[in-house]
Amino acid sequence: MFSHIMVGADDIDAAKKFYDACFIALGGREGSVDPKGRVMYIKDGSIFIVTKPIDGNPACHANGGTIGFAVDSAEMAEAWHAAGLANGGTAIEDPPGIREGGGMKMHLAYLRDPAGNKICTMMRA
Amino acid sequence: MLNHIMIGSGDIEKSKSFYNAVLGVLGAGEPMAHVNDTGQTRLFYNHDGSTFSISEPINGKPVEPSNGSTIGFLCSSPEQVVELHDVAIANGGTSIEDPPGPRDGSMGVMHLCYFTDPDGHKICGIHRPA
Numbered sequence A: 001m002f003s004h005i006m007v008g009a010d011d012i013d014a015a016k017k018f019y020d021a022c023f024i025a026l027g028g029r030e031g032s033v034d035p036k037g038r039v040m041y042i043k044d045g046s047i048f049i050v051t052k053p054i055d056g057n058p059a060c061h062a063n064g065g066t067i068g069f070a071v072d073s074a075e076m077a078e079a080w081h082a083a084g085l086a087n088g089g090t091a092i093e094d095p096p097g098i099r100e101g102g103g104m105k106m107h108l109a110y111l112r113d114p115a116g117n118k119i120c121t122m123m124r125a
Numbered sequence B: 001m002l003n004h005i006m007i008g009s010g011d012i013e014k015s016k017s018f019y020n021a022v023l024g025v026l027g028a029g030e031p032m033a034h035v036n037d038t039g040q041t042r043l044f045y046n047h048d049g050s051t052f053s054i055s056e057p058i059n060g061k062p063v064e065p066s067n068g069s070t071i072g073f074l075c076s077s078p079e080q081v082v083e084l085h086d087v088a089i090a091n092g093g094t095s096i097e098d099p100p101g102p103r104d105g106s107m108g109v110m111h112l113c114y115f116t117d118p119d120g121h122k123i124c125g126i127h128r129p130a
Helices: A012-025 A074-085 B012-025 B078-090
Strands: A002-008 A039-043 A046-051 A066-070 A097-101 A104-112 A118-124 B002-008 B032-035 B041-047 B050-055 B070-074 B101-105 B108-116 B122-127
Touching: A002 B002, A002 B122, A012 A039, A012 A046, A012 A074, A074 A104, A074 A118, A118 B002, B012 B041, B012 B050, B012 B078, B078 B108, B078 B122
Parallel strands: A002 A046, A066 A118, B002 B050, B070 B122
Antiparallel strands: A002 B070, A039 A046, A066 B002, A097 A104, A104 A118, B032 B041, B041 B050, B101 B108, B108 B122
8 A cells, every 4th residue: 555655854864774774673774865865765665764854844743643664573672663663763661572452462563764854563462 | 563553542533534635646445443441532543554543542642743753555567656745635635845856865756755744643655765
Protein backbone atom coordinates (compact mmCIF):
# COMPACT_ATOMS: atom_id res chain seq x y z
CA MET A 1 0.00 0.00 0.00
CA PHE A 2 2.84 2.39 0.85
CA SER A 3 5.34 3.51 -1.76
CA HIS A 4 7.35 5.57 0.67
CA ILE A 5 7.30 7.58 3.83
CA MET A 6 9.17 10.83 4.20
CA VAL A 7 9.96 12.53 7.49
CA GLY A 8 11.30 16.00 8.17
CA ALA A 9 14.52 16.91 9.95
CA ASP A 10 16.51 20.14 10.18
CA ASP A 11 19.79 18.37 10.99
CA ILE A 12 20.22 15.85 8.19
CA ASP A 13 23.61 14.62 9.48
CA ALA A 14 22.13 13.81 12.90
CA ALA A 15 19.20 12.08 11.21
CA LYS A 16 21.52 10.03 8.98
CA LYS A 17 23.65 8.88 11.91
CA PHE A 18 20.51 7.82 13.79
CA TYR A 19 18.72 6.09 10.90
CA ASP A 20 21.92 4.43 9.59
CA ALA A 21 22.30 2.73 12.98
CA CYS A 22 18.58 1.85 13.14
CA PHE A 23 18.44 0.39 9.62
CA ILE A 24 21.62 -1.65 10.11
CA ALA A 25 19.99 -3.13 13.25
CA LEU A 26 17.03 -4.16 11.06
CA GLY A 27 19.33 -5.87 8.55
CA GLY A 28 19.32 -2.93 6.15
CA ARG A 29 22.06 -0.65 4.90
CA GLU A 30 23.26 2.89 5.40
CA GLY A 31 21.22 5.55 3.64
CA SER A 32 22.30 7.24 0.44
CA VAL A 33 22.17 10.99 -0.01
CA ASP A 34 20.42 12.16 -3.18
CA PRO A 35 21.24 15.34 -5.15
CA LYS A 36 18.62 17.26 -3.13
CA GLY A 37 20.39 16.36 0.14
CA ARG A 38 17.72 13.89 1.21
CA VAL A 39 18.72 10.60 2.84
CA MET A 40 17.09 7.52 1.33
CA TYR A 41 16.78 4.03 2.74
CA ILE A 42 15.45 1.26 0.53
CA LYS A 43 14.50 -2.02 2.16
CA ASP A 44 12.04 -4.82 1.33
CA GLY A 45 10.49 -2.85 -1.53
CA SER A 46 9.70 0.33 0.37
CA ILE A 47 11.50 3.62 0.72
CA PHE A 48 12.10 5.73 3.81
CA ILE A 49 13.34 9.27 3.23
CA VAL A 50 14.53 12.02 5.55
CA THR A 51 14.36 15.57 4.18
CA LYS A 52 14.62 19.16 5.22
CA PRO A 53 11.19 20.78 4.76
CA ILE A 54 10.91 22.19 1.23
CA ASP A 55 8.96 25.22 2.46
CA GLY A 56 12.03 26.54 4.28
CA ASN A 57 10.30 26.45 7.66
CA PRO A 58 11.69 24.37 10.51
CA ALA A 59 10.81 20.68 10.58
CA CYS A 60 8.32 19.68 13.21
CA HIS A 61 7.11 16.26 14.20
CA ALA A 62 3.44 15.35 14.20
CA ASN A 63 1.24 14.88 17.23
CA GLY A 64 -0.66 11.63 16.81
CA GLY A 65 1.60 10.13 14.17
CA THR A 66 3.89 7.10 14.37
CA ILE A 67 5.84 5.14 11.78
CA GLY A 68 6.02 1.42 12.54
CA PHE A 69 8.87 -0.69 11.20
CA ALA A 70 8.58 -4.44 10.74
CA VAL A 71 10.98 -6.70 12.66
CA ASP A 72 11.63 -10.45 12.55
CA SER A 73 12.21 -10.99 16.26
CA ALA A 74 12.12 -9.38 19.70
CA GLU A 75 15.93 -9.43 19.65
CA MET A 76 15.95 -7.39 16.44
CA ALA A 77 13.52 -4.88 17.96
CA GLU A 78 15.68 -4.53 21.05
CA ALA A 79 18.83 -4.11 18.95
CA TRP A 80 17.03 -1.41 16.91
CA HIS A 81 15.97 0.39 20.09
CA ALA A 82 19.48 0.25 21.58
CA ALA A 83 21.07 1.43 18.32
CA GLY A 84 18.65 4.35 18.17
CA LEU A 85 19.29 5.36 21.78
CA ALA A 86 23.05 5.23 21.24
CA ASN A 87 22.75 7.50 18.18
CA GLY A 88 20.69 10.46 19.31
CA GLY A 89 17.24 8.90 19.80
CA THR A 90 15.05 9.23 22.87
CA ALA A 91 13.18 6.39 24.57
CA ILE A 92 9.45 7.02 24.98
CA GLU A 93 6.46 5.07 26.32
CA ASP A 94 7.09 1.75 28.07
CA PRO A 95 10.42 -0.04 27.53
CA PRO A 96 10.55 -2.50 24.60
CA GLY A 97 8.48 -5.57 25.35
CA ILE A 98 5.24 -7.46 24.94
CA ARG A 99 1.91 -5.62 25.19
CA GLU A 100 -1.51 -7.24 25.19
CA GLY A 101 -4.65 -5.43 24.17
CA GLY A 102 -7.69 -5.78 21.97
CA GLY A 103 -7.18 -9.55 21.78
CA MET A 104 -3.70 -9.12 20.31
CA LYS A 105 -0.27 -9.77 21.74
CA MET A 106 2.47 -7.61 20.25
CA HIS A 107 6.11 -6.81 20.80
CA LEU A 108 6.59 -3.04 20.63
CA ALA A 109 9.53 -0.67 21.03
CA TYR A 110 9.20 3.11 20.79
CA LEU A 111 11.68 5.91 20.07
CA ARG A 112 11.73 9.50 18.99
CA ASP A 113 14.33 10.28 16.34
CA PRO A 114 16.66 13.30 16.84
CA ALA A 115 14.05 15.56 15.17
CA GLY A 116 11.27 14.24 17.44
CA ASN A 117 9.47 12.03 14.93
CA LYS A 118 7.79 9.12 16.72
CA ILE A 119 8.78 5.68 15.43
CA CYS A 120 8.35 2.12 16.64
CA THR A 121 8.90 -1.48 15.79
CA MET A 122 5.99 -3.86 15.93
CA MET A 123 5.73 -7.60 15.70
CA ARG A 124 2.87 -9.95 16.49
CA ALA A 125 4.02 -12.04 19.49
CA MET B 1 10.11 -2.53 5.94
CA LEU B 2 6.99 -0.68 7.06
CA ASN B 3 4.62 -2.50 9.37
CA HIS B 4 2.26 0.42 9.72
CA ILE B 5 1.88 4.17 9.57
CA MET B 6 -0.31 5.96 12.08
CA ILE B 7 -1.50 9.53 11.76
CA GLY B 8 -3.43 11.74 14.15
CA SER B 9 -7.03 12.78 13.64
CA GLY B 10 -8.98 15.60 15.24
CA ASP B 11 -12.29 14.16 14.00
CA ILE B 12 -12.39 10.41 13.52
CA GLU B 13 -15.68 10.38 11.59
CA LYS B 14 -14.41 13.00 9.17
CA SER B 15 -11.14 11.12 8.72
CA LYS B 16 -13.04 7.88 8.18
CA SER B 17 -15.20 9.38 5.49
CA PHE B 18 -12.14 10.89 3.79
CA TYR B 19 -9.92 7.80 3.91
CA ASN B 20 -12.73 5.36 3.07
CA ALA B 21 -13.11 7.29 -0.19
CA VAL B 22 -9.40 7.81 -0.87
CA LEU B 23 -8.16 4.34 0.08
CA GLY B 24 -11.18 2.87 -1.68
CA VAL B 25 -9.53 4.03 -4.92
CA LEU B 26 -6.61 1.72 -4.04
CA GLY B 27 -8.98 -1.15 -3.29
CA ALA B 28 -8.85 -1.01 0.52
CA GLY B 29 -12.03 -1.93 2.39
CA GLU B 30 -13.66 -0.55 5.53
CA PRO B 31 -11.30 -0.05 8.48
CA MET B 32 -11.43 -1.94 11.76
CA ALA B 33 -12.25 0.40 14.63
CA HIS B 34 -10.78 -0.05 18.08
CA VAL B 35 -10.90 1.97 21.29
CA ASN B 36 -7.72 1.67 23.32
CA ASP B 37 -7.43 1.43 27.12
CA THR B 38 -7.14 5.20 27.49
CA GLY B 39 -10.25 5.87 25.40
CA GLN B 40 -8.85 6.91 22.02
CA THR B 41 -10.61 5.62 18.93
CA ARG B 42 -8.39 4.22 16.20
CA LEU B 43 -9.14 3.04 12.69
CA PHE B 44 -7.01 0.40 10.97
CA TYR B 45 -7.00 -0.04 7.20
CA ASN B 46 -5.26 -3.31 6.36
CA HIS B 47 -4.34 -3.49 2.70
CA ASP B 48 -1.62 -5.22 0.67
CA GLY B 49 0.27 -6.44 3.73
CA SER B 50 0.56 -3.14 5.57
CA THR B 51 -1.63 -1.09 7.86
CA PHE B 52 -2.60 2.55 7.74
CA SER B 53 -3.99 3.75 11.01
CA ILE B 54 -5.72 6.89 12.22
CA SER B 55 -5.81 7.75 15.90
CA GLU B 56 -6.94 10.47 18.25
CA PRO B 57 -3.67 11.61 19.90
CA ILE B 58 -3.06 9.61 23.08
CA ASN B 59 -1.81 12.68 24.96
CA GLY B 60 -5.19 14.42 24.60
CA LYS B 61 -3.60 17.38 22.81
CA PRO B 62 -4.66 18.66 19.39
CA VAL B 63 -3.43 16.90 16.27
CA GLU B 64 -0.52 18.54 14.55
CA PRO B 65 0.72 17.51 11.16
CA SER B 66 4.49 17.24 10.74
CA ASN B 67 6.38 19.72 8.62
CA GLY B 68 8.67 17.79 6.29
CA SER B 69 6.76 14.52 6.30
CA THR B 70 4.80 12.88 3.50
CA ILE B 71 3.08 9.52 3.20
CA GLY B 72 3.32 8.02 -0.29
CA PHE B 73 0.61 5.63 -1.47
CA LEU B 74 1.40 3.30 -4.34
CA CYS B 75 -0.94 3.59 -7.33
CA SER B 76 -1.32 0.96 -10.04
CA SER B 77 -1.48 3.37 -13.00
CA PRO B 78 -1.10 7.06 -13.93
CA GLU B 79 -4.90 7.23 -14.15
CA GLN B 80 -5.21 5.97 -10.58
CA VAL B 81 -2.88 8.76 -9.40
CA VAL B 82 -5.29 11.33 -10.86
CA GLU B 83 -8.31 9.50 -9.44
CA LEU B 84 -6.74 9.36 -5.96
CA HIS B 85 -6.20 13.12 -6.07
CA ASP B 86 -9.66 13.95 -7.41
CA VAL B 87 -11.45 11.73 -4.89
CA ALA B 88 -9.40 13.31 -2.08
CA ILE B 89 -10.33 16.83 -3.16
CA ALA B 90 -14.01 15.84 -3.51
CA ASN B 91 -13.98 14.51 0.08
CA GLY B 92 -12.38 17.34 2.03
CA GLY B 93 -8.74 17.21 0.95
CA THR B 94 -6.74 20.16 -0.38
CA SER B 95 -4.66 20.06 -3.54
CA ILE B 96 -1.03 21.16 -3.07
CA GLU B 97 2.14 21.42 -5.18
CA ASP B 98 1.90 20.94 -8.96
CA PRO B 99 -1.28 19.39 -10.39
CA PRO B 100 -1.31 15.58 -10.72
CA GLY B 101 0.81 14.41 -13.61
CA PRO B 102 4.16 13.15 -14.83
CA ARG B 103 7.47 14.36 -13.41
CA ASP B 104 10.90 13.55 -14.81
CA GLY B 105 13.10 11.96 -12.18
CA SER B 106 16.40 10.13 -11.98
CA MET B 107 14.50 6.83 -12.23
CA GLY B 108 12.43 7.83 -15.27
CA VAL B 109 9.01 9.41 -15.53
CA MET B 110 6.90 9.09 -12.40
CA HIS B 111 3.28 10.13 -12.03
CA LEU B 112 2.64 12.03 -8.81
CA CYS B 113 -0.15 13.84 -7.04
CA TYR B 114 -0.08 15.72 -3.76
CA PHE B 115 -2.80 16.75 -1.36
CA THR B 116 -3.36 17.33 2.34
CA ASP B 117 -6.00 15.45 4.29
CA PRO B 118 -8.62 17.22 6.49
CA ASP B 119 -6.08 17.39 9.37
CA GLY B 120 -3.33 18.82 7.15
CA HIS B 121 -1.24 15.67 6.73
CA LYS B 122 0.66 15.68 3.44
CA ILE B 123 -0.19 12.73 1.22
CA CYS B 124 1.26 11.68 -2.13
CA GLY B 125 0.01 9.22 -4.73
CA ILE B 126 2.72 7.74 -6.92
CA HIS B 127 3.03 5.48 -9.93
CA ARG B 128 6.51 4.44 -10.95
CA PRO B 129 7.46 3.01 -14.33
CA ALA B 130 7.76 -0.79 -14.30
